[in-house]
Amino acid sequence: xxxxxxxxxxxxxxxxxxxxxxxxxxxxxxxxxxxxxxxxxxxxxxxxxxxxxxxxxxxxxxxxxxxxxxxxxxxxxxxxxxxxxxxxxxxxxxxxxxxxxxxxxxxx
Amino acid sequence: xxxxxxxxxxxxxxxxxxxxxxxxxxxxxxxxxxxxxxxxxxxxxxxxxxxxxxxxxxxxxxxxxxxxxxxxxxxxxxxxxxxxxxxxxxxxxxxxxxxxxxxxxxxxxxxxxxxxxxxxxxxx
Numbered sequence: 001x002x003x004x005x006x007x008x009x010x011x012x013x014x015x016x017x018x019x020x021x022x023x024x025x026x027x028x029x030x031x032x033x034x035x036x037x038x039x040x041x042x043x044x045x046x047x048x049x050x051x052x053x054x055x056x057x058x059x060x061x062x063x064x065x066x067x068x069x070x071x072x073x074x075x076x077x078x079x080x081x082x083x084x085x086x087x088x089x090x091x092x093x094x095x096x097x098x099x100x101x102x103x104x105x106x107x108x
Numbered sequence: 109x110x111x112x113x114x115x116x117x118x119x120x121x122x123x124x125x126x127x128x129x130x131x132x133x134x135x136x137x138x139x140x141x142x143x144x145x146x147x148x149x150x151x152x153x154x155x156x157x158x159x160x161x162x163x164x165x166x167x168x169x170x171x172x173x174x175x176x177x178x179x180x181x182x183x184x185x186x187x188x189x190x191x192x193x194x195x196x197x198x199x200x201x202x203x204x205x206x207x208x209x210x211x212x213x214x215x216x217x218x219x220x221x222x223x224x225x226x227x228x229x230x231x232x
Contacts, residue, residue: 035208035218044222045153050208056220088153092217096169099153 002027002091004100012108019076021103023089028069030093036065036074037088039102045088049074079105110134110221112204117226124194124230130187130204130223138162138182141207141215144189146200147225156202157189160213172198194230201225 003026013019023034032052037045047056049065052072062077076083084107089100116128128144143158157178158167166178177190187204206221 047220050218097155097217101152
């Protein structure tokens with residue numbers, strides 16, 4: 001099973017700042033099958049990125065994903081008030097699919 | 109409107125049973141495998157079970173194998189999860205989720221559509 005480790009656990013930031021979230025896999029993720037989700041309290045996760053770098057439908061271009069192999073990154077170029085949430089990564093290249101434990105982006 | 113709507117959660121005693129249902133709309137349900145994903149409140153996510161579009165292939169996480177059964181009815185656009193021998197560690201919000209793409213019976217198991225979730229609490 002591929003273990004995904006996200007860092008940091010919590011980020012305290014201000015609107016307008018640039019954010020970089022890390023997701024590290026215990027083994028190489030096949031064909032960069034890595035997704036990112038945003039989750040707000042009381043809501044289901046929302047798909048942001050799939051295939052490591054492809055934005056899902058309707059996702060603003062301030063969100064971008066990059067990486068390959070074992071190291072992946074989600075970048076938010078400029079934090080908007082609605083971006084404060086928990087972010088999860090997920091690998092779906094190997095069974096079982098697995099999720100990271102999440103990074104919380106909170107208002108400073 | 110494209111949506112998934114779960115029902116059936118609630119409080120159940122350890123060892124008890126519960127059946128979750130998910131009603132799908134707005135897309136060609138039979139063309140997609142479907143999944144149940146759970147989340148312990150405040151914690152991470154776990155894919156519990158999947159079923160192929162035709163219903164002939166299923167997958168279960170080791171944590172639920174032998175206790176949970178996933179089924180679907182393509183005539184009604186519904187997905188079910190029968191949960192037996194429930195344990196305290198099964199307590200979670202259960203989401204019905206649609207994979208991002210399926211082709212030729214093979215799906216890419218990232219999830220582009222989620223239901224609102226239904227809470228299952230296993231406690232005496």
